[in-house]
Amino acid sequence: MQESGKNKLNVEIFGQHYTVVGKEPVAFLRMVAGHVDDTMRQIAAANPRLDVTRLAILAALNIAGEYFKLKEAYERLLAQERAPVGSVPRE
Amino acid sequence: MQESGKNKLNVEIFGQHYTVVGKEPVAFLRMVAGHVDDTMRQIAAANPRLDVTRLAILAALNIAGEYFKLKEAYERLLAQERAPVGSVPRE
Numbered sequence: 001m002q003e004s005g006k007n008k009l010n011v012e013i014f015g016q017h018y019t020v021v022g023k024e025p026v027a028f029l030r031m032v033a034g035h036v037d038d039t040m041r042q043i044a045a046a047n048p049r050l051d052v053t054r055l056a057i058l059a060a061l062n063i064a065g066e067y068f069k070l071k072e073a074y075e076r077l078l079a080q081e082r083a084p085v086g087s088v089p090r091e
Numbered sequence: 092m093q094e095s096g097k098n099k100l101n102v103e104i105f106g107q108h109y110t111v112v113g114k115e116p117v118a119f120l121r122m123v124a125g126h127v128d129d130t131m132r133q134i135a136a137a138n139p140r141l142d143v144t145r146l147a148i149l150a151a152l153n154i155a156g157e158y159f160k161l162k163e164a165y166e167r168l169l170a171q172e173r174a175p176v177g178s179v180p181r182e
Contacts, residue, residue, distance in 0.1 A: 013148055013152075014148070016144075016145075016148070018145075018148065018149075018152075020152065022156070024156070028156075028159065031159060032152055032155045032156045032159055033152065033155075035155045035158075035159070036148065036151045036152050036155050039151070039155075040151075052144050053107075053143050053144045053147055054107075054109075056144055056147030056148045056150075056151055057104055057105070057107070057109065057127065057147045057150075058109075059147075059148075059151045060127045060130070060131075060147055060150045060151040060154055061104075061109075061111065061123055061124065061127050063151055063154045063155050063158055064123045064126045064127050064130075064154050065113070065115070065119075065123045066158055067126075067154055067157055067158040067161065068119065068122060068123055068126070070158065070161050070162060070165060071161060073165065074161060074164065074165045074168065077165065077168050077169065077172065078168065080172070081168065081171070081172055
C-alpha cells in the first residue's frame with residue numbers, strides 16, 4: 001500500500017496486529033516485522049512464563065545487541081578499507 | 092558482576108527493572124539497554140497513548156529496521172572490499 005510516498009503494511013507480531021509504516025520497500029518492512037516476531041517467539045519458547053511486555057523488551061534488547069555488534073564489525077571493516085593495503089610507515 | 096564467564100547488569104528500561112546477562116563487556120550491555128530505553132522514550136513522547144507492550148514492540152521494530160539497514164551497508168562494503176581496485180575485465 002502506498003500513501004504519500006510511504007509504504008504501509010499490516011503485520012501480526014506475537015498475535016497482535018500492527019500497521020508498519022515506512023519509506024522502505026514493503027519487502028524490507030516485512031523482513032523487519034518477521035525478525036521481531038521470530039525473536040519474540042524464540043524468547044517465549046525458552047521462557048514460557050514471561051509476559052508479553054517483558055518478552056517485547058527482551059526482544060528489543062537482543063536485536064539492539066545484534067545491531068551494536070554489527071556496528072563494531074562495520075566500523076572495523078571501514079577502518080580496514082581506509083588503510084592502504086601494504087603501506088609501510090615512512091622513515 | 093561476573094558469573095560463570097558472563098556479565099550481569101541491572102538496568103532500568105522504561106521504569107521496569109531487568110537483569111541483562113551476556114558474555115559481552117558490561118559497557119556493551121549498558122549501551123544496548125540504554126538504546127532500548129532511549130528508543131522507547133522517543134516513541135512514547137511522540138505517541139503518549141501507547142501502552143508499554145506496543146511501545147516495546149515498536150521499539151523492537153525500529154531497532155530491527157536499523158539493524159537491517161546497517162546489514163545492507165555492511166554487505167555493500169564487504170562486496171566493495173572484495174572487488175580489486177581498478178580491476179578490468181579480461182578479454
